[in-house]
Amino acid sequence: MSITDRILVAIGASALVLLAAGVATGAWLAHSYGTLEVTVRSHDPNGDDVSIKVPGVLARAAIAFMPAEARRESMRELHAWLPAAKGVMAELSRCPDSSLVDVKSHDGTVRISKRGGNLLAEVTSSTEDVRISIPLLAASAVLEGLGGLADAPAGAGME
Amino acid sequence: MKRIAMSGLLAAALTLVSAAAAATGQWLHVAVDEHGPDGSNVRVNVPIDLVTKVLPLIRHEDLADGKVKLHLGQEEMSATDLRAIWEAVRSSRDGEYVTVDGPKDKVRVAKRGEFLLVEAAETGEKTEKVDVKIPVAVVDALFSGTEKDELNLTAAVEALARHGGGDFVTVESDDAHIRIWIDANESMK
Numbered sequence: 001m002s003i004t005d006r007i008l009v010a011i012g013a014s015a016l017v018l019l020a021a022g023v024a025t026g027a028w029l030a031h032s033y034g035t036l037e038v039t040v041r042s043h044d045p046n047g048d049d050v051s052i053k054v055p056g057v058l059a060r061a062a063i064a065f066m067p068a069e070a071r072r073e074s075m076r077e078l079h080a081w082l083p084a085a086k087g088v089m090a091e092l093s094r095c096p097d098s099s100l101v102d103v104k105s106h107d108g109t110v111r112i113s114k115r116g117g118n119l120l121a122e123v124t125s126s127t128e129d130v131r132i133s134i135p136l137l138a139a140s141a142v143l144e145g146l147g148g149l150a151d152a153p154a155g156a157g158m159e
Numbered sequence: 160m161k162r163i164a165m166s167g168l169l170a171a172a173l174t175l176v177s178a179a180a181a182a183t184g185q186w187l188h189v190a191v192d193e194h195g196p197d198g199s200n201v202r203v204n205v206p207i208d209l210v211t212k213v214l215p216l217i218r219h220e221d222l223a224d225g226k227v228k229l230h231l232g233q234e235e236m237s238a239t240d241l242r243a244i245w246e247a248v249r250s251s252r253d254g255e256y257v258t259v260d261g262p263k264d265k266v267r268v269a270k271r272g273e274f275l276l277v278e279a280a281e282t283g284e285k286t287e288k289v290d291v292k293i294p295v296a297v298v299d300a301l302f303s304g305t306e307k308d309e310l311n312l313t314a315a316v317e318a319l320a321r322h323g324g325g326d327f328v329t330v331e332s333d334d335a336h337i338r339i340w341i342d343a344n345e346s347m348k
Contacts, residue, residue, distance in 0.1 A: 080218050
């Protein structure tokens with residue numbers, strides 16, 4: 001094997017190792033950030049059922065794609081509440097699985113609970129059932145991202 | 160080498176102990192049961208640690224750093240007056256301090272041992288009975304703010320958690336039964 005071949009083999013092997021490491025890191029991130037799930041089941045035979053599953057790791061990245069005006073508007077509304085929201089996520093991550101809010105009425109039920117690393121909202125009514133599962137780690141990452149926007153100098157990263 | 164390892168173990172043990180001490184493990188529960196066929200049932204379970212950690216982070220109107228600014232009718236009574244009244248009650252013997260005995264309303268505010276008791280009852284077309292039982296240490300903590308016109312909510316919740324479990328508000332009316340209490344269970348037993 002010539003010296004050139006050896007160099008090419010070394011570069012190829014390094015590229016493979018880097019690719020494998022990248023895939024493994026991506027898989028680990030996707031796994032640890034969980035999946036944001038929204039499911040709507042209509043009770044109407046002609047109604048539409050909706051199921052959305054988004055990897056949590058994409059949630060923070062999605063902030064970058066928000067229109068600048070929408071980001072400015074949401075930052076205005078969220079700025080005062082961001083530290084508290086981040087605090088809630090951090091404390092919820094630490095607390096054991098539990099039912100946080102449970103409302104039962106003749107119209108339906110609302111339940112907000114913590115299950116594993118997810119905040120789960122389940123609403124049942126006479127017309128439809130809605131289930132939203134938010135991975136706490138992904139929610140924290142989104143709040144961190146929004147916090148970064150809030151801390152950035154005016155105009156930076158907004159356009 | 161052994162000394163370093165022992166110091167490390169000791170430091171780790173102390174960290175674990177202080178972390179365990181910092182976490183109260185107590186839960187605040189609210190149960191609302193509306194009467195009648197259309198009545199709703201509401202259950203709220205919140206870790207006390209969440210309340211004490213998040214309260215200081217909320218900044219909204221009169222609430223900041225876990226303290227709320229009091230706005231009483233300033234000409235008639237200020238927060239300073241309220242604090243002074245509490246100091247007087249606190250240092251006095253057990254007894255009934257306020258008694259209102261009207262045709263429809265009855266109110267009693269008393270100090271019994273380590274508790275401040277408030278009992279209010281309304282009779283007539285609609286009946287309602289409110290019982291509040293707050294540890295004296297909680298009211299102390301509530302008035303522990305450095306500013307005279309503020310109530311220290313975070314300190315009060317921490318004091319409530321330190322005091323341990325028990326009911327502190329119950330309301331029984333024609334419309335609903337409300338109960339607020341603290342215990343170490345994450346769900347209602």
